Amino acid sequence: MLPDAEVERVLVIAAHPDDADFASAGTVARWTREGIAVTYLLVTDGDAGGFDPDVPRADIPGIRRAEQTAAAAQAGVTDLRFLGYRDGTVEPTIGLRRDLARVIRQVRPDRVLTHSPDRNYAFIAPSHPDHRAVGAAAIDAVYPDARNPFAHPELLAEEGLAEWTVREMWLSGGPEANHASDVTDTLPAKLAALRAHQSQMTDPDGLTAMITEYLAANARDHGLPEGRYAELFQVISTA
Template sequence: MTDQLEPMPEDWQRALAIVAHPDDLEYGCASAVAIWTDQGREVTYVMVTSGEAGIETLEPAEAGPLREQEQRASAAVVGVTNVEFLGHADGVIEYGTALRKDLAAAIRRHRPELVITLNPDDTWGGTYWSTPDHRAVGRAVLDAAGDAGNRWIFRDIPDEPWNGVRWVAIAGSESPTHAVDVTDGLERGVRSLMEHRAYIKALTTENPETYARNLIEGFARESGAQFGGRPAVTFRLFTR
C-alpha cells in the first residue's frame, strides 16, 4: 500500500515562493497557490533570474522582458499580484553568500511564515539531471531562511531580521512528505502554465493547452495516489 502524505499546514498567512526562472512554479505548484489565495492567504513570487537564456530562438535582451511579462500574467491567474525579479544571470547562478544575501533580503522584506522553492537535489526522480540554477537556488533558499533571522549576518540589509519562517516547502521533491488537494485549483494551474506561451512554443510543437493540461493534470493524478486519490501537489516540508 502506498504511504499517504500529510496535509500541508494551514496556520499561516504569508508565503514567499523563490525560484530560479519564470515558469518554474507553473509546473505543478501554481495549482496549490490558487487554493491558498482563494483562502485569503498572501503569496509573493521572487524569480532569481528573468529566464533570459531559456529560449533558443530569442536573444536574451528580447527573451528576458517577454518572460517577465508572461510570468506576471501567469501569476495573476492564480491570484498572485506581487512578482519580483532579482536580476541574476540566467544559467550561471552561483551558490554563495551573494545569492544567500539577496534571498535573505527578500525574506526580510516580505516576512513570510512559509517559504517555497524547488528541488535542490542533483536529479529529478533519480533519472533527469537537474540544472545548476535549480540546485543553487534551492539550496540557497534553505540557508537564507536561517540567514534572514540572524541579525549578525548581512547587517547592511535595511530591513529588520525576520525569524518567522516556520517551514520551507520543496516542490518537485523525490521524497515528499506533505500535499495539497488541488481539485479546485487544477484548472487555474493549467491556465497559469499556458501563459508561458513563448517558452512552450520553443519547447514543443504540441498545442499549448494540450501540453499544459497533460502535464499538470498528469502530475496531479500521479501525486494523488499518495493523498487519498485526490488531485494533489506534493512538497517535502522542512520545519524550522
C-alpha cells in the same frame, strides 16, 4: 511599512519564470483563495529559455517577466520581485543568500516554498542546476541568515530590515516528498498559469495532458481518492 502581522504570508522563491507554475501554482491558487498573501521572488529572468531563433535574445527577459506576471495573476498573486541573475549560471553564493534574506525580511513570511536542493534521479526534470542552487541558497537564507541579526549586518544597518524567522519550508521537485497538496479545485488556474508562458511552449494541448496525468499519478501514489490531482512537496519545520 511592515506587512500585516495578522495575515498569513508565503514567499515562493523560484529560479526561473514558469518554475512556480509547474511546481506549485495549484497550491498557491488555493492559498490565495483562502486569504493567504503570496509573493513570488524570481532569481533569474529565464533569459536562456525559449525556442524561437527569430526572437532577439535581448527581448527574452522582458517577455518572460511579462509572462510570469500574467501567470501569477491566474493564481491570485500580484506581488512579484525579480533579482535579474543570469539564467544557467546561478550558484548558492553569499551574495545570493543575502539577496534572498533581504526579501525574506521585507516580506516576513510564515512559509517559504522553493526548489529542493537535492537531485531527483527518479524524475530529473526538476533538478536543473539553477533549481538546486536556488534551493540551497534559500534554505541557508531561511536558516540561519534571515533570523540572525548579525548575518548580513548591512541589511539592518543600512536598510532597516530586522531579523525574521520562517516557521516552515515547502520544497518542490526533490526525491523525498512527504506531503501531497490536493489541487483538484484549482487545476484550471494552474493550467491557465502554465499557458501564460507562451514563449516556452510549442504544444500547449500536449502540456495540459502531460501535467494533468502527472498530477493524477501524484494523487494516486499518495493515497488520494480517484479523480483527485496533487502537487508534491517535502515540508520541513524551520521554526
